Amino acid sequence: xxxxxxxxxxxxxxxxxxxxxxxxxxxxxxxxxxxxxxxxxxxxxxxxxxxxxxxxxxxxxxxxxxxxxxxxxxxxxxx
Amino acid sequence: xxxxxxxxxxxxxxxxxxxxxxxxxxxxxxxxxxxxxxxxxxxxxxxxxxxxxxxxxxxxxxxxxxxxxxxxxxxxxxx
Numbered sequence: 001x002x003x004x005x006x007x008x009x010x011x012x013x014x015x016x017x018x019x020x021x022x023x024x025x026x027x028x029x030x031x032x033x034x035x036x037x038x039x040x041x042x043x044x045x046x047x048x049x050x051x052x053x054x055x056x057x058x059x060x061x062x063x064x065x066x067x068x069x070x071x072x073x074x075x076x077x078x079x
Numbered sequence: 080x081x082x083x084x085x086x087x088x089x090x091x092x093x094x095x096x097x098x099x100x101x102x103x104x105x106x107x108x109x110x111x112x113x114x115x116x117x118x119x120x121x122x123x124x125x126x127x128x129x130x131x132x133x134x135x136x137x138x139x140x141x142x143x144x145x146x147x148x149x150x151x152x153x154x155x156x157x158x
Binding site: 006008018021024025028030032033034035036037038039040041042043044045046047048057060061064065066 | 085087097100103104107109111112113114115116117118119120121122123124125126127136139140143144145
C-alpha cells in the first residue's frame with residue numbers, strides 16, 4: 001500500500017523558503033504571485049494491507065520523525 | 080486562485096533523502112516500510128482568475144525555477 005504524507009508549515013509560521021521562491025519568481029517576471037508556502041511530500045511504500053492500521057502507523061511516523069509538529073502540520077493520504 | 084505544485088524525483092533517480100528517512104524509520108521500529116521517496120510541495124496564491132492561464136503560468140514557473148526537470152517531475156493542481 002502507498003501512503004503520501006504532505007507536510008506544510010503551519011499557518012502563521014514564517015516560511016523563508018517560500019518567501020525566497022516568491023522573490024525569485026517575481027525576479028523572473030512572474031508578477032501575479034501573492035504568496036508561496038513550501039512544504040514536503042513523502043511517499044511511503046508500506047507492507048501493511050489494512051488501511052486503518054496503515055493510517056495509524058503513518059500518523060505515528062509523522063509525530064515521531066517526519067514532521068516537526070511545533071511548526072508543521074501533516075496530512076496522510078492512502079493511494 | 081490557489082495552485083499546488085508537487086515535485087518528485089523521477090523514477091529511477093536515486094533519492095538519498097528518501098533512503099535516509101527509510102533508514103531512520105527502521106531504526107525507530109517502523110519495520111514495514113519498503114521504499115520512501117521525498118519530494119517538495121509548493122503552494123502558490125495566484126492573482127490570476129482564469130484556470131487555463133493559471134495552469135500554463137505555473138507550468139512555466141516549474142520549468143524555469145521550481146523543478147529541476149532533468150531529475151524531477153512536477154504536477155500542478157488548482158485548488
